[in-house]
Amino acid sequence: MTPQKTGRGIGKWPETERPRERLLREGAESLSDAQLLAILLRVGRQEASAVKVGMEVLDRVGGISGLLHCSAEELCTIPGVGPAKAAQLKAAVEVGKRAVSAPLTTGMRISSSADLFKHYHARLRDLRHEIFAVVLLDAKNQVIRDVTISEGSLTLSIVHPREVFIPAMRASAAGVIFLHNHPSGDPTPSQEDRVLTARLVSAGSLLGIQVLDHLIVGDGRYVSFADQGWLNGEGARS
Numbered sequence: 001m002t003p004q005k006t007g008r009g010i011g012k013w014p015e016t017e018r019p020r021e022r023l024l025r026e027g028a029e030s031l032s033d034a035q036l037l038a039i040l041l042r043v044g045r046q047e048a049s050a051v052k053v054g055m056e057v058l059d060r061v062g063g064i065s066g067l068l069h070c071s072a073e074e075l076c077t078i079p080g081v082g083p084a085k086a087a088q089l090k091a092a093v094e095v096g097k098r099a100v101s102a103p104l105t106t107g108m109r110i111s112s113s114a115d116l117f118k119h120y121h122a123r124l125r126d127l128r129h130e131i132f133a134v135v136l137l138d139a140k141n142q143v144i145r146d147v148t149i150s151e152g153s154l155t156l157s158i159v160h161p162r163e164v165f166i167p168a169m170r171a172s173a174a175g176v177i178f179l180h181n182h183p184s185g186d187p188t189p190s191q192e193d194r195v196l197t198a199r200l201v202s203a204g205s206l207l208g209i210q211v212l213d214h215l216i217v218g219d220g221r222y223v224s225f226a227d228q229g230w231l232n233g234e235g236a237r238s
Contacts, residue, residue: 019038023039034052034055035051041080045080053079056080057078067093068093069126072087072090073086109142109143110135110137110142110212111141113226117215117217120215124180124181125220128183129151129183131148131151132151133147134167134179137176138174149163150163161199161200161203164176169207175210175211177215178197178215180217181216181217182218184218186218187216187217187218189216189225197211200214212226
């Protein structure tokens, strides 16, 4: 007979039912989302096990991916999840994001839009606001560093060529790659994206700094202006 689970700590469950022991025995992939959350929560609440609370968390936030968007304050409204547990869940989510988004490092060579997407997808895809950044490259297309230019709605007034190219000139960059995210998840460029890109390409040409690409990151996909052949001005007229 399966023992009744209440708010007891996982350590008091029969060993065959403990998610932590099962993880060590069979691997993390063998656990359900609720069981993984139970390991982080450690204990449930009165008349509800940690797995049950984990299931309620998933139901409230819309599945495991919902934890990316849910704030710690929102998590605290779920019975059995206080500030400490909410902090643990958010910390685990952030660790996961950082683990899958290998950061750009000085000297790294960018050879394709796919390379850039791999580095920035996890970092940008779940943001609720837009970020516009520029990757500074040397003459060998090796990374010098990246710089966030603006956060918020992307407009011509916020992303001004002066703000974009000052970091590039200070770093003596030979080339730049622009990138920003679309919180909607759809990376299709807007007309304003196209006009802005054409404006920045023109400014870079005057300064002798080559614009190599503009990458728009969505949810699981991206659009590269270079891949589409839009850096020659065609993108602004499409």
